[in-house]
Amino acid sequence: MRSLLDYEVYYRLPIKEWVPTQLQVRQYAEASGDFNPIHLDENYAQQAGLGGVIAHGMLTMAQVAAMLTDWIGHEGTISELAVRFENVVRPGDTIKFYGYVKARMENCLILDLEAFNDKMARVLSGLATISVNP
Template identity: 45%
Template sequence: MSTLEPGTDLPPQEYVVTRADLVAYAAASGDDNPIHQDEEIARAVGLPGVIAHGMYTLALAARAVQEWAGGPGRVEQVGAKFTKPVVVPAGDEGTTVRVAGTVKSVADGRATLALTVTCGEDKVLGMPTAVLRV
C-alpha cells in the first residue's frame, strides 16, 4: 500500500453471490429477514426476487478493500448507501458483484478510496467509501 498515489486505479474484484451464501450470511450475522432467502416472500413485498442483504454487498466491498490493503485490520472507515438491490437467482451460478476502486487522496498515513460497486449495469451502493491506514 505504500505505493498508493492519488488517482491510482485499484484492480477490480469480482465476487459471485449465490443463495447459499445468503443463507450462510443470515446465520452468521443474525439478519434472517426472509426476503434474503425466500423467493415467494420477496415477490410478495414487491421485490423482483431474492435480494442480497445490503450488508452482504458492503461486506464484499470491504473484502475488496482488504485485498487491496494486502491484509486485514487496516480499514479505518467503510460505508455506503444501499441504493439498488442485488437480485440473486436460484442455483449455483448466482450473480456477480464487481468492486472497483480509485485512490482519492493520501494524507497523514491514510488513503481515502472511492469505490464503484456494481451488479450488471446497476450501481448497487451509493457513495461507497473506505479509508485505510497505509
C-alpha cells in the first residue's frame, strides 16, 4: 500500500466538490450552536451588507477537513489546519476544493489548500500539516 510519504511535492489531491444548501446551513447552526442571523435570516444578511445569507465559514472548513481525512485514511492525522475565508459562500454555490503537497518532511506533509466558487472567486485559502503515522 502506498504510504502518505510516497506522495511527491506538487502531488494534487483529488478535487472535492460541494454544494451547500440552506437546509445544511440550518443543520450546521444547530449542530454547532452558531445561530448568527447572517447565516439564517435573509433580511438581516441583506441589511448587514452581505447581499443575502452566507454559509458558516466553519462549515466550509469542515469540508476541507473532510477532504483531508478522506485522503489520509488511517495513515496519519491532521496536526494543524489554518484557513482564511476570503469570499462568502452561499447556499447553492458550487465550491471546488483543491490541495497539493507543498513540502515533505521526515514524518509530515505540508499541504496547500484552496477553494473556488463557480465564478472562480477564491473563497478559502489555507495550509495543513499532516503527521504521518510511524
